[in-house]
Amino acid sequence: MQLERKFPAxxxxxxxxxxxIDGNYCLTSGSDRTIKLWKPDNSLPIKTYTGHSQEVLDVHSSFDNSRLCSGGGDKRVLYIDVMSGKIVKKYQAHAGIKKFFLLIFK
Structure with a gap:
């Protein structure tokens, strides 16, 4: 395995x-409670999304790239409009869930 690209995150x-889905963009999530949208061919960040109160553990884009879904240590799932950055929906986990580790769009 060889390092393909570094991101100054x-x-x-x-x-x-x-x-x-088409590999033209990527998303990163971090312990600083943010999600960043990147153009991987030039390693430049395009947009930063906020809304979690603890680290963001997973993030996925929808099949049409119009929305993203993130889950974090705050036990919330956020459904975010990619263009505006606005939170479309928030879901709070029930008391038995400690953290979200994996999210998948269907």
Missing amino acids: AQGAIRCVRYN
């Missing part, structure tokens, strides 16, 4: 890196 510990 100031997100603390990076918890997740996910490419969108």
